[in-house]
Amino acid sequence: xxxxxxxxxxxxxxxxxxxxxxxxxxxxxxxxxxxxxxxxxxxxxxxxxxxxxxxxxxxxxxxxxxxxxxxxxxxxxxxxxxxxxxxxxxxxxxxxxxxxxxxxxxxxxxxxxxxxxxxxxxxxxxxxxxxxxxxxxxxxxxxxxxxxxxxxxxxxxxxxxxxxxxxxxxxxxxxxxxxxxxxx
Amino acid sequence: xxxxxxxxxxxxxxxxxxxxxxxxxxxxxxxxxxxxxxxxxxxxxxxxxxxxxxxxxxxxxxxxxxxxxxxxxxxxxxxxxxxxxxxxxxxxxxxxxxxxxxxxxxxxxxxxxxxxxxxxxxxxxxxxxxxxxxxxxxxxxxxxxxxxxxxxxxxxxxxxxxxxxxxxxxxxxxxxxxxxxxxxxxxxxxxxxxxxxxxxxxxxxxxxxxxxxxxxxxxxxxxxxxxxxxxxxxxxxxxxxxxxxxxxxxxxxxxxxxxxxxxxxxxxxxxxxxxxxxxxxxxxxxxxxxxxxxxxxxxxxxxxxxxxxxxxxxxxxxxxxxxxxxxxxxxxxxxxxxxxxxxxxxxxxxxxxxxxxxxxxxxxxxxxxxxxxxxxxxxxxxxxxxxxxxxxxxxxxxxxxxxxxxxxxxxxxxxxxxxxxxxxxxxxx
Numbered sequence: 001x002x003x004x005x006x007x008x009x010x011x012x013x014x015x016x017x018x019x020x021x022x023x024x025x026x027x028x029x030x031x032x033x034x035x036x037x038x039x040x041x042x043x044x045x046x047x048x049x050x051x052x053x054x055x056x057x058x059x060x061x062x063x064x065x066x067x068x069x070x071x072x073x074x075x076x077x078x079x080x081x082x083x084x085x086x087x088x089x090x091x092x093x094x095x096x097x098x099x100x101x102x103x104x105x106x107x108x109x110x111x112x113x114x115x116x117x118x119x120x121x122x123x124x125x126x127x128x129x130x131x132x133x134x135x136x137x138x139x140x141x142x143x144x145x146x147x148x149x150x151x152x153x154x155x156x157x158x159x160x161x162x163x164x165x166x167x168x169x170x171x172x173x174x175x176x177x178x179x180x181x182x183x184x
Numbered sequence: 185x186x187x188x189x190x191x192x193x194x195x196x197x198x199x200x201x202x203x204x205x206x207x208x209x210x211x212x213x214x215x216x217x218x219x220x221x222x223x224x225x226x227x228x229x230x231x232x233x234x235x236x237x238x239x240x241x242x243x244x245x246x247x248x249x250x251x252x253x254x255x256x257x258x259x260x261x262x263x264x265x266x267x268x269x270x271x272x273x274x275x276x277x278x279x280x281x282x283x284x285x286x287x288x289x290x291x292x293x294x295x296x297x298x299x300x301x302x303x304x305x306x307x308x309x310x311x312x313x314x315x316x317x318x319x320x321x322x323x324x325x326x327x328x329x330x331x332x333x334x335x336x337x338x339x340x341x342x343x344x345x346x347x348x349x350x351x352x353x354x355x356x357x358x359x360x361x362x363x364x365x366x367x368x369x370x371x372x373x374x375x376x377x378x379x380x381x382x383x384x385x386x387x388x389x390x391x392x393x394x395x396x397x398x399x400x401x402x403x404x405x406x407x408x409x410x411x412x413x414x415x416x417x418x419x420x421x422x423x424x425x426x427x428x429x430x431x432x433x434x435x436x437x438x439x440x441x442x443x444x445x446x447x448x449x450x451x452x453x454x455x456x457x458x459x460x461x462x463x464x465x466x467x468x469x470x471x472x473x474x475x476x477x478x479x480x481x482x483x484x485x486x487x488x489x490x491x492x493x494x495x496x497x498x499x500x501x502x503x504x505x506x507x508x509x510x511x512x513x514x515x516x517x518x519x520x521x522x523x524x525x526x527x528x529x530x531x532x533x534x535x536x537x538x539x540x541x542x543x544x545x546x547x548x549x550x551x552x553x554x555x556x557x558x559x560x561x562x563x564x565x566x567x568x569x570x571x572x573x574x575x576x577x578x579x580x581x582x583x584x585x586x587x588x589x590x591x592x593x594x595x596x597x598x599x600x601x602x603x604x605x606x607x608x609x610x611x612x613x
Contacts, residue, residue, distance in 0.1 A: 035270050035313055038302065043321025043328060048366060049416030050375035085493070085515075122533065123517030123561070124385060124606065125430045126487055126494055128406065129443065129450035129471040132427060136448075155405065156427065160362070160383050167577075 076103045077112065077180035080138060081173065084119070087133035089141060097138060100180060101145040113153040114138050115179040119172035120159045131156035138178045153183065215253040216341075217283050218246065219308075221264045222257075223290040226302070234292055234323070238301070238330045242288065244370050245334035245348040248571070248595070250588050251341065255282055267291050269302055271313045279308035286314075288337070299323045303333040305340060315340040327372060347566035351610040352573055353377075353387045353396060354584050358602025364398055365604070366413065369566075371584070371597030377413065386430065389610040392437035396608070397421070399429045408442060410457070421459040432475050433457075435523075441465070441475040441484055452486055452499065465499055466506070476521045476528070478545070485509060485519045485528050485545075496530055498545065509547050518562045521545075524569035527589070529553070531561040540574055542589070553591030560585075567611045573597075575605040 077100050080093035089097070104110060116135030118127035135154035143149055164171035220242055223235045246252050257264070261278045268274035268289045279287050290303040301319040306312070317336055319329035331349040338346035353366050359376070362383045367374035378384050380402040387398040394413040399406050408422035408431045422428040426445035433440055439462065440455045452465040452472050466472040470490030477484055485498050496509040496516050510516045515533035522528065528545055531538045538559040543550040554560040558578025565572060566586075573586045579596075582603040587594035598604040 035316075038269075038304075038316035038318045040318045040320060041329075041332060043319060043325040046414045048375060048377065048413055050366075050377055051363075051379045121538075121559070122515060123474055123487060123494070123531070125443065125473040126471060126489075126517055128385075128427055128429050129445065129473050132445055132450065133471070157383070157401075160385070 072182050073179065074103075074182055076100075077182070079177045079179045082134055082176040082178075084172070084176065085122075085130070087116075087130060087137050089137055093138075094141065097141050098145070101142050101147055104142070104147050104151065111151045111153070111183050113155055113181045113183050115161075115181060116154065116156040117161060117163075117175055117177050117179065118159045119175040120162060120167070121172065122159075124158055124160070128156050128158035128160075131158045134176075134178050138180075214251070216251055216285050217255055218252040218286040218288065219255045219260065219264075219279055219282060219284040220246065220257075220288045221260065221290075223292055223301070223303075224265070224267050226267070226291045226293040226300075231292065231294060234294070234299075234326055237326050238290070238292075241327050241330035241348075241370065242334055245331060245346065246337070248348075248586070248588070248593055249334075249338060249346065250593055251338070252286065255284055268306075269304055269316070271306065271311060274306055274308075276306070276308045276311045279306075284308050286341075290333075294323060297322050299326060299329070301326065301329045301333075303329075303336075305337050327368065327370075331369065344568055344570075345612070347568045347571060347609070347612070350567055350613045351389070352584070352586075352597070353389065353608045353610070354575075354598065354604045355384055355387070355606040356598070356602040356604045364396070364411075367597070369586070369597070371599065374598070377411070377416070386606045387608045388432050389608055390433050390437050391435055391611045397431040397433065397440065399431065408440075408459075421457070422455060430473050430475055432477060434477055434481055435479050436481065441477060443473045443475070452484065454501070465501065465504060467504075468506075474518055476519050478521050479523050479525045483545070485521055487517050487519065496528070509545070510543065510550075511547070512550065520564050520572075522565050522569045522589075523567060529563040529565065529572055531559075531563065540572070540591070551591075553587070554594070562606055564607055564609045565589075566609050573607040573609050575607060 078096045080096045114135040116131030118131050135156055139152045139154050142152055162175040164174045223238050259282055263275040263278045287306040287308050293300045299321055304316045305314040307314050315336055317333055328349055334348045335346035348369050350369055351366055352369055353364060355362050356365050361381055363376050364378035364384050364387055365374050366377050380400045383401040385399040387396045389396055395410055397408060397410050400409050406427050406429055407420050408428040409418055410421050411418045424444050424446040427443060427450060429443050431440050431442040440457060442453055442455060443450050444453050450471045450473055452475055453461055454463040454465060455461050468490045470488045472486055472488045474487040475484045483498050483500055485496055487494050488497050493514045494517055496519050497506050498509050499506045513532040517531055519528050519530040527542045529540060529542045532541050538561050539552060540554045540560045540563045541550060541552050558576050560574050560576045563572045563574040570589050571586055572589060575582050576585050582605045583596050584598040584604045584607045585594050585596050
């Protein structure tokens with residue numbers, strides 16, 4: 001195509017577009033009498049299976065407390081604490097673990113579950129993993145002191161079971177811990 | 185000369201009427217003046233409660249959309265009192281006088297327990313019906329019908345249906361223990377759907393079926409459970425030793441990404457919905473948690489402390505290649521990949537408080553979405569990718585809020601009492 005043809009084409013297209021635009025701006029003619037009937041939606045019948053709220057009976061409460069009583073904390077097995085976002089054992093933690101190991105050696109029938117906990121800050125999921133790291137750190141240390149691995153179970157509760165429900169550093173420091181629960 | 189004409193032609197193009205491109209993520213730029221009228225009885229006396237419910241739901245959804253400026257009903261003229269279900273029965277000039285560019289009218293009919301709701305969206309300027317629906321159901325379905333029409337309004341104006349008739353799940357300790365709750369998008373009709381009496385955490389809706397997965401300590405260990413929403417049936421689908429957490433359905437619903445620590449360390453795995461392990465995705469000394477799928481299913485964003493503090497990384501699900509996404513901040517967590525694929529929302533610890541940010545998957549254009557006091561965490565996207573649900577403790581208690589993708593329009597949806605956290609947003613319901 002030569003330059004003149006291109007020029008003509010451009011002019012033609014421009015003109016056509018302008019005309020089309022101009023036409024679109026005219027007010028629409030009054031609509032027809034008949035409009036399509038509305039689409040009909042029938043609401044689904046299904047009911048979600050919800051839990052009926054029941055009053056807690058005394059028996060239920062006692063049963064639950066009884067189950068918890070199966071696991072006891074012994075004053076001889078002290079808890080240890082951690083710094084924020086850390087699973088490294090502080091020297092105080094190691095001292096406490098030394099004492100815990102001594103108790104366990106003296107009482108070979110006692111098995112424990114080491115619970116790892118975190119403070120409430122941060123991702124709950126990340127804290128579940130961090131809590132597990134804390135429990136593992138305590139477990140490894142006790143094993144290194146000669147406690148049989150089979151006596152030491154671990155579990156993480158992340159930030160889900162705080163000792164102190166407060167929202168300040170004092171509370172948080174208490175929650176960053178590993179607990180030693182005797183399992184029967 | 186030729187160049188001049190071509191340039192002139194090209195300059196004219198943008199001024200030609202283009203298809204409506206209304207972006208909800210930029211409200212205020214295009215607030216359509218809308219008249220929302222009270223729905224009227226098709227016959228017989230008014231049912232004020234019913235009409236008020238419809239009105240409340242539509243107002244809430246239309247306001248949340250960020251698309252509209254609702255006109256003051258005090259200014260409405262006589263046409264507001266008349267039923268108008270076709271364009272010939274509406275006096276459009278009255279509405280144009282008020283400056284309305286969108287008009288919602290409707291009517292209802294109750295026979296016994298059956299409710300029929302007629303809803304219409306009109307364009308007063310073009311003097312035409314834009315979209316109309318008739319909903320048939322029980323009287324108790326009235327809010328869902330109104331939500332469905334709000335979705336329809338958005339569909340006709342933006343090309344994409346709204347998410348207002350979908351569902352939101354969250355965890356609350358209202359009963360004294362952490363259980364799973366299911367509610368409508370505005371927080372109404374919340375019901376408890378788990379009875380584990382232990383600790384339930386972190387739900388995720390299946391994108392295809394009416395089911396959820398979540399972690400629970402019911403059996404004494406953090407295991408992954410699946411629950412059918414309508415039948416209530418539950419199954420424990422992953423009970424590996426250690427952690428079974430952060431379960432997230434792949435967008436086609438046929439696989440689950442989760443974190444297991446069975447091999448001594450928290451790693452990402454892919455598992456079938458039947459619990460069978462398919463693949464281990466990460467192999468690193470660090471903690472790897474909080475998976476969220478790209479809508480293209482080829483990548484997963486997750487949290488890892490493999491390079492020090494918790495940051496976001498992206499792993500390729502095919503070849504396992506990992507790249508780092510976030511560099512700023514000391515603690516980035518709870519990522520959620522937008523179903524449209526273009527952004528990832530997450531929470532970051534700044535100072536002593538978590539706030540929600542969003543970033544592009546290539547690591548650019550990071551934006552802060554929430555401000556002010558309180559920790560805002562666990563963002564999740566609506567199925568249309570235009571809204572975010574999250575938890576915040578700005579009032580003291582943890583509660584669930586929703587907002588637009590740009591951080592504006594936030595409002596609380598969970599009722600006070602009972603810390604509510606770990607929200608999840610369903611697919612289209």
